[in-house]
Amino acid sequence: MAEPAAAPAPAAIATRGLNLWYGDFQALFDVNLHVKQGIITSLIGPSGCGKSTLLRSCNRINERLGYVRTTGSIEILGQDIYAPEVELVQVRKQVGMVFQRPNPLPLSIRDNVSFGHRLHARGHRVSRSRKEELVEDSLRKVLLWDSVKDRLDTLATELSLEEQQKLCIARLLPVKPAVLLMDEPCSALDPKGTAAVEELIWELRGEFTILIVTHNMAQARRASEETVFMLIGKLIEHGRTEDVFLNPQHRQTADYIEGRYG
Amino acid sequence: MTGTAAPLFAGTSLNARDRKIEWLVRALLGLMTALLILPVVIIMALLVVEGGPVISWEFLTTPPVDGMTAGGILPALVGTVWLVVVALIASVPVGVAAAVYLSEYAPDNWLTRAINLAIINLAGVPSIVHALFGVGAFVLFFRFGTSILAASLTLAVMTLPVVIVSTRESLQAVPRAFREACWNMGATRWQTIRRIVLPNALSGILTGIILEVSRTSGETAPIMFTGAAFFLPFLPQGVLDQTMAMSLHLFVITTQVPDAPEALPFGVALVLISMVLAMNALSIAFRVYVRGRKKW
Helix, strand or coil, X not given: CCCCCCCCCCCCEEEEEEXXXXXXXXXXXXXXXXXXXXXXXXXXXXXXXXXXXXXXXXCCCHHXXXXXXXXXXXXXXXXECCCCCCCHHHHHHHEEEEXXXXXXXXXEHHHHHHHHHHHHCCCCCCCHHHHHHHHHHHXXXXXXXXXXXCCCCCEHHHCCHHHHHHHHHHCCHHHCCCEEXXXXXXXXXXXXXXXXXXHHHHHHECCEEEEEECCCHHHHHHHCCEEEEEECXXXXXXXXXXXXXXXXXXXXXXXXXXXXXX | CCCCCCCCCCCCHHHHHHHHHHHHHHHHHHHHHHHHHHHHHHHHHHHHHHHHHHCCHHHHHCCEECCCCXXXXXXXXXXXXXXXXXXXXXXXXXXXXXXXHHHHHCCCCHHHHHHHHHHHHHHCCCHHHHHHHHHHHHHHHCCCCCCHHHHHHHHHHHHHHHHHHHHHHHHHCCCHHHHHHHHCXXXXXXXXXXXXXXXXXXXXXXXXXXXXXXXXXXXXXXXXXXXXXXXXXXXXXXXXXXXXCHHHHHHHHHHCCCCXXXXXXXXXXXXXXXXXXXXXXXXHHHHHHHHHHCCC
């Protein structure tokens, strides 16, 4: 297991003094987050505490809503993603996102996986066998290949929710992201599906930096290496998962973990 | 304890009253629905009974003769097809493009909302006002003269708001999750629209267009001063010709030709309404077909 304290790698995600408003409502207050590369960090806190907002800021998907305003900075792999020379499409390639509800595109399984690659491989001829290889590699990596290899041309929306969610992770891989943002990726799944997707996320650590928002404290505890606790738009505590759960430094964290509110 | 205790869950007089009201309301609402269907049934029956005997292959394929008291309706039939097709060529690209812009690109601010409101209001402008606009703009200002082009453009302007609204609604029926999925793989807006949004909205867009066709083919006022002729027993050769049209022909033989046989207008109306119904049926069949294949 990666020892978080060991190698001082540059932060995968670093925010400095991040404030965010939806219209007049301030959702984030002076957030200074520092997510280390190659590990799983979970983001916990009661509903409405800004965890999803923070997550969605990290690939600037929030700004599709015209009334969002941010101050402060967000750096991904050391690069300020609001810098003028930054191309939004390149940010999104590096920072993939998995949603609460699996959202496979209404295409075949194969086309879902190769969609991102097709978008970005324009101009280069990619051989058919290379494409097949990409699809297979991605599906293998999410532990889905064996169950779908004989029906790659069926609609992805016909898969079970668990399979859909795995597919949603698989389709990010051909674009070669460095960071995966996951917004409660298991909350629509049954316990078996949750276990399978958690196992997959655990498999992917090291290769990707994973930031996962979860409502489920047990999940944060068993499936992440570091934990960030947020409350009403503020980052309260960030530490190794064991430390946050066994020896929280803040009263609010302790109360939340013990289930006094939330 | 009395011997005749009411059984558990027994109804009260209040329940009986509520049930009576329930029955009355249901009957009333049902009656209104029947009232709604009645005119449609009567109109169709009347047209089939009165106009049916007039319809023949010859009726559909020959021009009117004897001061429009006999013969067929070919020029009007062909003219209506011309008018509708040219109107579609003009209105569909503009309408769909505008709807895509409004739905996918325009920021949600007061200007966009004002434009949306204006479009809805435009759909409510009486067709005779569009007709006058058509005369001023296309016939006189652009010097198209009274022609298929001027009439079709007038129809296009009139149907544009409805095309925009129906297209925008189909676009917005495509789940936002699909768009977010695309954006998160680094797709641009246009890539998202072209690969995901448009293909999934297509059935709705086409349905809207087909319904427009059926509406356009029955319009009279907008074409009356801009391109449709009273009597012109030739087929149009191009968009700068005038033409006869079904709707105006019906108006003319009903009101302007005193000695036309009584069955004739019924026959024309039957053909016109059959065209419209066929179009609507096509649109419904298409929608059912596409919806059957859609899995979300």
